[in-house]
Amino acid sequence: MILDSLQGVLAANALITAFMFVGALVWVSYLMSAKLTRGHVHGSAIAIALGLVLAWYGGLRTGGSTGLADIPLLAGVGVMGGAMFRDFAIVATAFGADLGALKRAGVVGAISIVIGVVLSFVIGGIVAVSFGYTDPIAVTTIGAGAATYIVGPVTGTALGAGSDVIALSVAAGLTKSVLVMIGTPFVAPRIGLDNPHSALIYGGLMGTTSGVAGGLAATDPKLVPYGAMTATFYTGVGCLLAPSILYLGVRALL
Amino acid sequence: MVIYGVALLSFCMLVGVFVGDLLGDILGVQANVGGVGIAMILLLVLSNLGSREFTLTPITEKGIGFWSAMYIPIVVAMAARQNVASALSGGWMAIIAGVAAVAASFAMIPMLARLGQTRQHDDS
Numbered sequence: 001m002i003l004d005s006l007q008g009v010l011a012a013n014a015l016i017t018a019f020m021f022v023g024a025l026v027w028v029s030y031l032m033s034a035k036l037t038r039g040h041v042h043g044s045a046i047a048i049a050l051g052l053v054l055a056w057y058g059g060l061r062t063g064g065s066t067g068l069a070d071i072p073l074l075a076g077v078g079v080m081g082g083a084m085f086r087d088f089a090i091v092a093t094a095f096g097a098d099l100g101a102l103k104r105a106g107v108v109g110a111i112s113i114v115i116g117v118v119l120s121f122v123i124g125g126i127v128a129v130s131f132g133y134t135d136p137i138a139v140t141t142i143g144a145g146a147a148t149y150i151v152g153p154v155t156g157t158a159l160g161a162g163s164d165v166i167a168l169s170v171a172a173g174l175t176k177s178v179l180v181m182i183g184t185p186f187v188a189p190r191i192g193l194d195n196p197h198s199a200l201i202y203g204g205l206m207g208t209t210s211g212v213a214g215g216l217a218a219t220d221p222k223l224v225p226y227g228a229m230t231a232t233f234y235t236g237v238g239c240l241l242a243p244s245i246l247y248l249g250v251r252a253l254l
Numbered sequence: 255m256v257i258y259g260v261a262l263l264s265f266c267m268l269v270g271v272f273v274g275d276l277l278g279d280i281l282g283v284q285a286n287v288g289g290v291g292i293a294m295i296l297l298l299v300l301s302n303l304g305s306r307e308f309t310l311t312p313i314t315e316k317g318i319g320f321w322s323a324m325y326i327p328i329v330v331a332m333a334a335r336q337n338v339a340s341a342l343s344g345g346w347m348a349i350i351a352g353v354a355a356v357a358a359s360f361a362m363i364p365m366l367a368r369l370g371q372t373r374q375h376d377d378s
Contacts, residue, residue: 018331051331051332051334054334055337059338065337081328081330081331081335085328087290089324091297092297092318092321092324093322099302108366115362115366127350168347168348171345174344175348176352176356187360192364198367205366206359210336214332217329228294236285236286236287
């Protein structure tokens with residue numbers, strides 16, 4: 001009976017439960033970072049990785065699409081980690097950012113967004129072709145999915161792709177987003193991702209808002225506003241280019 | 255007051271997302287174009303005005319600082335609600351497409367960073 005009423009309290013105050021749960025998760029992660037890796041792997045990187053593992057478990061257990069948030073007691077995690085709070089916190093990180101560095105971003109930032117969309121699209125398309133896809137609409141949709149998991153379905157719907165192909169494009173985009181979250185702190189030293197300038201280019205090339213948000217949080221939170229600034233334009237540019245110019249290019253080639 | 259900071263932040267985000275939606279409509283794209291980026295620029299500009307009528311007190315700044323500090327926990331929650339199971343069940347093609355796109359994009363960063371740096375040197 002006590003358990004029942006405890007469950008009731010936790011479920012009725014879902015967002016508060018999520019604050020407590022995430023706080024505990026972050027605490028465990030920083031403890032693991034200090035004790036197990038002697039601070040070599042950043043605590044927030046471990047927290048994000050644990051979050052992804054829990055999301056995988058949640059998805060397997062419930063068959064839902066929002067990871068751990070599909071478990072009723074932890075539904076608040078879905079609110080706390082949803083686009084509304086995510087974007088709110090990202091905007092807040094801009095406070096105190098270097099306005100000059102953002103202004104200088106203009107040209108290189110814009111170039112990196114376009115290159116990022118085209119690069120991911122072409123590579124996704126090549127993978128699709130090498131797996132035996134020859135239909136221009138399917139190849140375009142999968143290529144668009146390799147950009148972000150929003151560009152994929154938007155492009156697929158615009159071109160009239162089948163739902164199986166659209167699901168594949170979402171899976172490609174999700175893989176990209178998860179990998180950017182986990183991989184960024186490990187490759188950051190090699191690719192010189194340690195200053196606002198390279199963070200702007202990183203955001204433009206990667207483009208997945210969740211991936212960039214997670215990747216920079218685990219690398220150096222001070223770089224977040226610069227990466228997020230360019231990443232936030234990426235999906236729009238992708239939705240603009242993929243069903244139009246890029247589709248025409250694929251149709252001309254296949 | 256703390257709420258002034260939170261309200262300013264909210265104002266910036268709502269204006270940014272609204273303009274981003276409008277941009278998407280104008281471009282004929284079914285997506286928000288740069289809403290968060292526009293909101294960030296707006297917040298930076300407003301907080302740097304520094305005029306006599308519009309200065310942020312340290313307490314007002316706390317209202318923004320709190321949400322900035324909540325960034326990492328929110329991102330951890332975001333990670334915990336990703337559809338990881340679906341990404342992994344998409345089959346090899348989806349995984350290879352995602353991995354290859356990330357690898358190529360990472361490799362491009364140093365090249366583009368160098369390009370931007372030379373440009374800056376040319377200017378000065």
